[in-house]
C-alpha cells in the first residue's frame with residue numbers, strides 16, 4: 013500500500029516553539045470519492061501566522077487542533093481526479109497543510125498555469141504574501157508619488173514586495189532588515205532607496221538618516237523597538253498598515269511605547285487580515301503576476317528539503333534565519 017507523510021501539531025508551545033510540538037506521521041494514500049481530487053504537493057509555504065494558530069487564544073481564526081495536520085499553503089499537481097473541473101496534471105494552489113498529499117473537492121483551490129512564473133512563486137510574490145503587500149500598500153497606506161514609506165522585515169516574502177510596489181508608484185522606499193547581507197540585497201537587488209540594519213545598534217539614528225523628509229506611511233511587520241523607531245519619524249497624518257508583529261509571536265507580546273506621536277502627528281493605523289479581502293485578489297494578483305513574469309518584481313526563496321525539515325525551518329523563520337520566502341520542497 014502506498015503511503016504519504018504529514019506533520020501534525022503534537023502539543024502547544026510553552027514559551028518558544030520547539031521540534032517536540034510537531035509529530036511526523038505516515039498514512040495510507042486516501043481513496044477519493046466522486047467530486048474529489050488527489051493532489052501531490054510540490055511545495056509547502058511556511059508562514060509566521062502558523063505560530064499564532066498553535067496557541068489556543070482568541071484570534072481571527074480558530075486555533076489549530078492538537079493531532080490535526082498543521083495548517084499551511086501548498087502548490088501541487090492533481091494526480092487523480094473524480095471532479096470534472098480538474099484533470100490529472102493540473103497545477104493547484106490551496107491549503108493542504110504540512111503534508112505530501114491531500115484530498116480536495118476543489119473549493120478554495122486556485123488553478124495555475126505553467127509559464128514564466130515558477131510554481132513556488134504562487135506561494136510568495138504571486139500568492140498570499142504578495143497580496144498582503146499589495147493590499148496593505150494600496151488600500152491602507154495609499155502612498156502618493158514622492159512620499160516616503162518604511163517597511164520592516166524588508167527582505168522577506170511580504171516586505172520585499174511592499175518596497176518594490178511602492179517604488180513602482182514613485183515613492184521613496186526604505187526597508188528595515190537584520191544584518192548587512194539582507195540590507196545589501198534589499199537595496200542592490202530589490203531596488204529600495206535605503207535599508208537600515210536594525211542589528212547594527214544605531215536604529216534611530218540610521219533610520220533618521222535614511223528618511224530625511226520623515227515618513228508618510230509605515231508597513232509594519234515586526235513590532236517592538238523597530239515599530240517605535242518608525243513611528244517616531246512619522247509626518248503629520250501618516251498612515252500605518254499593521255500587518256504583523258513577528259517579534260512578539262514566539263515570546264512576550266509587543267508593547268507600543270510611542271503612543272504620544274499618534275496624538276501629536278494625528279496618525280491613523282489599521283490592522284488587516286488579507287484573507288478577509290478576497291474581492292481585491294484578482295486585481296492584485298494580476299499586477300503581481302505581470303510584474304513577476306516580466307522580471308520587474310524580484311524575489312528570493314529559502315527552500316528546506318523534504319517535509320521532515322519543516323519544523324526546523326519554521327523555527328528558523330521566527331528567528332530570521334530565512335532569507336526571502338520560506339518554502340519546503342516536497343517532491
Ligand code: NDP
Pocket residue numbers: 059060061140141144165166167168169170171188189190191194233234254255256257258259260284285286287329330331332333334335336337338
Ligand atoms: P518573512 O519572509 O519576512 O520572514 C520573517 C522575517 O521576520 C524574518 O526573516 C526576520 O527578518 C523577521 N523576524 C523574525 N523574527 C524577528 C524578531 N524577533 N525581531 C525582528 N524581526 C524578526 O515573513 P513574511 O513576509 O511571510 O511575514 C512578514 C509579516 O507579515 C509577519 O509579521 C506576518 O505575520 C505578517 N503577515 C500578515 C498577514 C496579514 O494578513 N495581516 C499575511 C501574511 C503575513 P530579519 O532577519 O530582517 O529580522
